[in-house]
Amino acid sequence: MMSEKIAVAVDDLTVAYNYKPVLWDIDLSIPEGVLMAIVGPNGAGKSTLIKSILGIIDPIAGSVKIYGKPYSKQRDQVAYVPQKGSVDWDFPTTALDVVMMGTYGALGWIKRPGSKQKKQSLEALEKVGMLAFKNRQISQLSGGQQQRIFLARALVQNAAIYFMDEPFQGVDATTEIAIINILKELRKAGKTVIVVHHDLQTVPEYFDWVTFLNVKHIATGPVKDIFNDDNLTKTYGINYKVAVQQ
Amino acid sequence: MNPMLEIQLIAAVTAAACAVPGVFLVLRKMALISDAISHSILPGIVIGFFITHDLASPWLIILAAFSGIITVVLVEMIQKTGLVKEDTAIGLVFPALFSIGVILIAQNANDVHLDVDAVLLGDLAFAPFDRWMVDGSDWGPKGLWIISIILLISLALLVAFYKELKLSTFDLGLSSALGFSPVLIHYGLMSVASVTTVAAFDAVGAILVVALMIAPAATAYLLTVDLKRMLLLSVLFGIASAIGGYWMARLLDASISGSITTVLGLLFLTVYLLAPNKGLIAVLFRQSRQRIEVSLLTFLLHLNNHDSLEERRVAHLQEHINWHRVRANSVLDLAVKNNMIIIEDEVVSLTDKGLEFTERALDYIMTNKDEKIEDMKDDFFLFRG
Numbered sequence: 162m163m164s165e166k167i168a169v170a171v172d173d174l175t176v177a178y179n180y181k182p183v184l185w186d187i188d189l190s191i192p193e194g195v196l197m198a199i200v201g202p203n204g205a206g207k208s209t210l211i212k213s214i215l216g217i218i219d220p221i222a223g224s225v226k227i228y229g230k231p232y233s234k235q236r237d238q239v240a241y242v243p244q245k246g247s248v249d250w251d252f253p254t255t256a257l258d259v260v261m262m263g264t265y266g267a268l269g270w271i272k273r274p275g276s277k278q279k280k281q282s283l284e285a286l287e288k289v290g291m292l293a294f295k296n297r298q299i300s301q302l303s304g305g306q307q308q309r310i311f312l313a314r315a316l317v318q319n320a321a322i323y324f325m326d327e328p329f330q331g332v333d334a335t336t337e338i339a340i341i342n343i344l345k346e347l348r349k350a351g352k353t354v355i356v357v358h359h360d361l362q363t364v365p366e367y368f369d370w371v372t373f374l375n376v377k378h379i380a381t382g383p384v385k386d387i388f389n390d391d392n393l394t395k396t397y398g399i400n401y402k403v404a405v406q407q
Numbered sequence: 408m409n410p411m412l413e414i415q416l417i418a419a420v421t422a423a424a425c426a427v428p429g430v431f432l433v434l435r436k437m438a439l440i441s442d443a444i445s446h447s448i449l450p451g452i453v454i455g456f457f458i459t460h461d462l463a464s465p466w467l468i469i470l471a472a473f474s475g476i477i478t479v480v481l482v483e484m485i486q487k488t489g490l491v492k493e494d495t496a497i498g499l500v501f502p503a504l505f506s507i508g509v510i511l512i513a514q515n516a517n518d519v520h521l522d523v524d525a526v527l528l529g530d531l532a533f534a535p536f537d538r539w540m541v542d543g544s545d546w547g548p549k550g551l552w553i554i555s556i557i558l559l560i561s562l563a564l565l566v567a568f569y570k571e572l573k574l575s576t577f578d579l580g581l582s583s584a585l586g587f588s589p590v591l592i593h594y595g596l597m598s599v600a601s602v603t604t605v606a607a608f609d610a611v612g613a614i615l616v617v618a619l620m621i622a623p624a625a626t627a628y629l630l631t632v633d634l635k636r637m638l639l640l641s642v643l644f645g646i647a648s649a650i651g652g653y654w655m656a657r658l659l660d661a662s663i664s665g666s667i668t669t670v671l672g673l674l675f676l677t678v679y680l681l682a683p684n685k686g687l688i689a690v691l692f693r694q695s696r697q698r699i700e701v702s703l704l705t706f707l708l709h710l711n712n713h714d715s716l717e718e719r720r721v722a723h724l725q726e727h728i729n730w731h732r733v734r735a736n737s738v739l740d741l742a743v744k745n746n747m748i749i750i751e752d753e754v755v756s757l758t759d760k761g762l763e764f765t766e767r768a769l770d771y772i773m774t775n776k777d778e779k780i781e782d783m784k785d786d787f788f789l790f791r792g
């Protein structure tokens with residue numbers, strides 16, 4: 162299932178907002194085919210890390226490679242689910258329309274989505290169990306439904322690597338299970354899935370790899386090897402007694 | 408064409424041209440920046456006028472639009488220092504640029520055919536006097552040509568880049584990740600807004616430009632949840648206010664720009680009160696319904712928990728739950744109307760339907776699972792968030 166190929170390689174990455182570094186000299190390499198959690202306290206720079214990998218933020222220093230090439234050459238390999246709070250859910254648009262946005266990258270400038278893109282989007286909606294809501298205005302969806310829409314939009318991108326920023330934020334238990342099942346399916350299909358995750362309790366159950374991050378990179382590796390008190394303490398500063406179920 | 412018709416046409420086309428970028432400014436919560444642009448293009452206009460001596464020259468439009476872009480860049484630079492917020496940055500930049508413009512006018516009052524009143528309020532009534540003459544034949548007012556061309560360009564850009572504009576307005580991060588540079592789109596939009604402002608400025612003045620950009624879009628936003636419809640409605644509202652304002656000005660013998668601004672304001676106020684979903688009255692109605700429905704649920708729960716005959720008497724319930732009589736009645740009515748209770752001999756009992764409703768509502772409140780109560784959303788406001 163897991164090959165030796167490196168999907169994402171981050172080298173000496175340093176990022177600052179207004180000259181205050183929020184990521185400091187990050188080295189990270191993520192093998193192809195893992196389902197990986199990124200954990201760390203609030204403000205640790207998890208979202209910033211993803212944004213710099215995707216070229217949304219310009220780093221001060223360092224480089225990012227997706228399958229050995231710069232991100233700008235590999236856009237079609239990568240799908241992105243931003244943090245839910247980063248968009249305006251009162252925007253005048255429907256669930257289907259938001260999912261269709263996932264097809265824009267492949268279309269390029271000016272070209273408009275057509276019936277093929279619509280069909281793909283409807284299939285993705287079906288997959289996340291949201292087909293019945295396709296014409297619903299997005300502000301009329303619950304938090305969990307909004308996350309499903311975002312997931313569907315990423316599925317439509319049909320990429321090799323998926324970055325998801327807190328996809329479980331504000332969702333109920335049923336939706337959480339539905340989402341994690343889809344992520345596990347993606348991994349089975351050989352995709353690499355990288356998820357910013359908050360609930361330390363569920364890390365061993367959901368993920369096979371984990372990255373600890375708090376401004377600096379603390380550790381990356383298989384959950385069974387590195388998800389332990391030592392790394393949790395280094396990341397969160399206090400002694401975390403998390404029962405690691407193997 | 409007679410001047411009356413020409414004035415209305417100029418006002419209507421200007422309104423339509425302002426409404427298009429206005430929709431995106433409103434959705435991007437950048438209403439303030441249009442105010443900033445409309446004021447800070449003044450130095451550009453004055454300097455352009457020194458050079459060209461023609462208020463309708465394309466060079467003047469380009470120069471002035473350029474000072475609009477400089478405003479945007481300055482605002483962003485100040486904001487990036489992290490010392491002040493965006494609204495403060497805007498508040499710092501545009502009075503500075505505007506006052507440079509005012510000083511330039513004051514210093515050269517003899518040469519320049521501009522005064523500050525005209526800048527703020529514009530003068531639609533005079534717009535038809537400046538005509539475009541080709542080989543001695545009259546092609547109509549220059550202002551009408553300029554604003555029409557700008558409207559056409561901005562419609563063409565809107566059609567071409569609709570998807571990019573929508574994506575980058577809704578989701579900056581994804582737009583950037585997919586390679587649709589939000590910076591490029593942002594400056595494209597700002598350029599269109601600046602050029603439109605400059606062209607509209609001469610005819611209608613700074614205040615009306617801002618009103619024409621923001622008010623129709625803000626009004627349309629209250630009425631629709633579809634971006635295309637919002638664009639269409641904004642253009643229609645703009646045109647209707649322009650023509651309505653013109654006739655109001657004639658009727659009251661008032662300033663045309665002032666009247667159009669007033670109509671825009673009244674239109675917004677009306678829609679703000681009456682809009683079916685987002686309007687104030689609809690919101691208040693929904694809240695009062697939700698309050699009654701919460702009482703209904705409390706009432707049904709009470710029935711469910713106290714099933715002795717004595718405790719289910721109407722009089723006892725009204726006294727015991729300690730509601731205002733009217734309230735208790737409207738709750739009882741609602742429960743009876745929905746077949747949730749039956750009242751026999753002044754004794755209330757829960758029906759199967761009432762029992763099911765209670766259980767599902769309780770389940771929803773405890774778990775917040777939306778899927779299960781989808782079918783109840785249509786009948787009850789309680790479940791519409």
Ligand SMILES: Nc1ncnc2c1ncn2[C@@H]1O[C@H](COP(=O)(O)OP(=O)(O)O)[C@@H](O)[C@H]1O
Nearest residue numbers: 178179183201202203204205206207208209210
């Ligand atoms: N646009 C921004 N401007 C300034 N500071 C920011 C911005 N975005 C994030 N930060 C700061 O950068 C740090 C890391 O933020 P973020 O990457 O969002 O953390 P996380 O996702 O781990 O909670 C935080 O201290 C946050 O306050």
Ligand SMILES: [Mg+2]
Nearest residue numbers: 207208209244
């Ligand atoms: Mg974050």
